[in-house]
Amino acid sequence: MPRRPRPTLSPPWWRSPGTIKIARIVATIMLLWGINVSLRPDNTSLFSEEGIHSEAAMSLPRKLKAPGIVTYVDHRKADDSATNPPEENNKKQQQQQQNPTKFTKILKPTTKRINKTLQEWRETYNRACQNRDVILLDLLDIVQQIYRPGTDGSNKRTKKRHLKSNIYDTQPCKYSFLDFGANIGDSLGKFIDSGLDNCDSPRNEIHNLSPKYNLEQGFMDQFHDKENALVRYSRYVTRKAGRGSSPERYPEQYCYFGVEGNPVFTERLEALQDQVNEASPKPVRNAQFFTETVGAGQDGPTVLFLDTVSAENNFWGSSLLSEPKYVRESAHRFNDGKPIEARVTGVTLSTMVKRTVIPEPNAHLIIKMDIEGGEFAVLKEAYRSGVLCNYVKKGVIVNMLLEMHAPQFKAANLDMNEWNTFTKGLAACGVIIQGGMNAG
Known part of the structure; x- marks a missing residue:
């Protein structure tokens, strides 16, 4: 009996010529897009934190969450003449070209150092304030440069030994x-x-x-x-x-x-x-x-009654008197009702x-x-x-x-x-x- 010919099977959809062609097109597009991203001036990905700051922040206001400060920041670029006199504009433009991701650094010490007196900084700041187009980010960029910390900026004790001030x-x-x-x-x-x-x-x-x-x-x-x-x-x-x-x-x-x-x-x-x-x-x-x-x-040794309960307000209730609210509350909570004392020096x-x-x-x-x-x-x-x-x-x-x-x-x-x-x-x-x- 003659053998029946085996039926021809069509390839799976993922191996079909049309699917392979589409995949090649998509891969080519992704490759070209990836090269374009890698050649971006700020050398960051659109999906990285830096990329979000440098791209989205250019067009949308962002909020910086930090206690006790103004949080609204508008990232639109201001006119350079608002914050610098004309002779400084070229230098600032060069710095911006070298550092195009400055938006990621607005709450960090700037690396740019311009040696000015405080009066010169005051004049620069006042000029910026008088310009209608200046935004908060521009002012932050100015005031961040005014002071250069003498220590590491962490408020840790330096190596020098302190003697109590007399x-x-x-x-x-x-x-x-x-x-x-x-x-x-x-x-x-x-x-x-x-x-x-x-x-x-x-x-x-x-x-x-x-x-x-x-x-x-x-x-x-x-x-x-x-x-x-x-x-x-x-x-x-x-x-x-x-x-x-x-x-x-x-x-x-x-x-x-x-x-x-x-x-x-x-x-x-x-x-x-x-x-x-x-x-x-x-x-x-x-x-x-x-x-x-x-x-x-009067001058001389005395006793300070301590507030040890209002930590959120930096223990602001300590007093030479034992009657204040936080002194009494500290006494009842931590010292069997007796005010907590510290030996200090009184000065008139x-x-x-x-x-x-x-x-x-x-x-x-x-x-x-x-x-x-x-x-x-x-x-x-x-x-x-x-x-x-x-x-x-x-x-x-x-x-x-x-x-x-x-x-x-x-x-x-x-x-x-x-x-x-x-x-x-x-x-x-x-x-x-x-x-x-x-x-x-």
């Missing part, structure tokens, strides 16, 4: 900022911030914003999300208050002296002191912290003034005081000693930003009639006191 070894300055209640050093940062004006631009996203010094990194990389009381006050008293025909002054002309009793902050403040003093250009003429030291009614306002300010005409003293009720004893001593009034008579301008605390603090210190007597007495002799509920 008020009696301090060199006085013509322009001084005394900070009673320095806490983590943020008042120093805000005083530095006052050196630049709010950006008075017509654009809503940067209108009335102020650059913010990063205490952890040692340069400016963000903006205050709202106007800060201490920044506003410092800017006013250094530029305008009591100046008459005198020129404006800025933080880099002032010596900063910070007084803080809480030993938890000692190491941090010493590191911050090094960082600020070694920065270039220097944000202040000199910065010095007196750690484990408190403003008091009179002593601080005599050791830190040169008493001559047109000298300027700024005092910021936020010491959880301790201000009553401190100002009582200052009034009775007559030091502040004597300095005013010698031509020193004295401005004081005073944070007032609740009535229970006052009752623990002195009679309220007496308090009114010496605060009015200080004001009558020419000490300019601004009291309120917030010293920044």
Whole structure:
């Protein structure tokens, strides 16, 4: 019987000539696309993090999630003439060609270094603020370049050994900022911030914003999300208050002296002191912290009652008094109802003034005081000693930003009639006191 011929089978669909042809076309397209991506100027993939920043960010606004800063960033390119004078434009264009992925670096220290004085940076920043087309990213690019950290920027202790600052070894300055209640050093940062004006631009996203010094990194990389009381006050008293025909002054002309009793902050403040003093250009003429030291009614050893519960607010409730809320809460939670104590050194306002300010005409003293009720004893001593009034008579301008605390603090210190007597007495002799509920 003859063998039946085997039927011819068609090949599977994935081996059909049409499918193979389509696959070859797709492979060719993918190969060409891959070569094109590899030859991109920024040498990044569209799907990498860098590629997303450099491509999508050019056309879409992004939000940078970081606490306490303005998060809206518009990535459209601004006119170079807004941020630089004409002679700098060519140099900036060359730098942009060499570094086309600058959008990935907006919250990191820039590698570009332009040696300018703080006044020159101020003028560059002000020109940018006056340009309607300038956006937040352009301003960040400017303010990031102003300060070069003197240390590694991590706020770690340097190798040098610190000796506790002694008020009696301090060199006085013509322009001084005394900070009673320095806490983590943020008042120093805000005083530095006052050196630049709010950006008075017509654009809503940067209108009335102020650059913010990063205490952890040692340069400016963000903006205050709202106007800060201490920044506003410092800017006013250094530029305008009591100046008459005198020129404006800025933080880099002032010596900063910070007084803080809480030993938890000692190491941090010493590191911050090094960082600020070694920065270039220097944000202040000199910065010095007196750690484990408190403003008091008399000089000498004393006891500070600690707040150990408000970590989210940097233990801001520590006080020379045992009555404050956080002191009592700490005592009940951690010490069987007994206030937690730290042995510290008390220093009077009179002593601080005599050791830190040169008493001559047109000298300027700024005092910021936020010491959880301790201000009553401190100002009582200052009034009775007559030091502040004597300095005013010698031509020193004295401005004081005073944070007032609740009535229970006052009752623990002195009679309220007496308090009114010496605060009015200080004001009558020419000490300019601004009291309120917030010293920044």
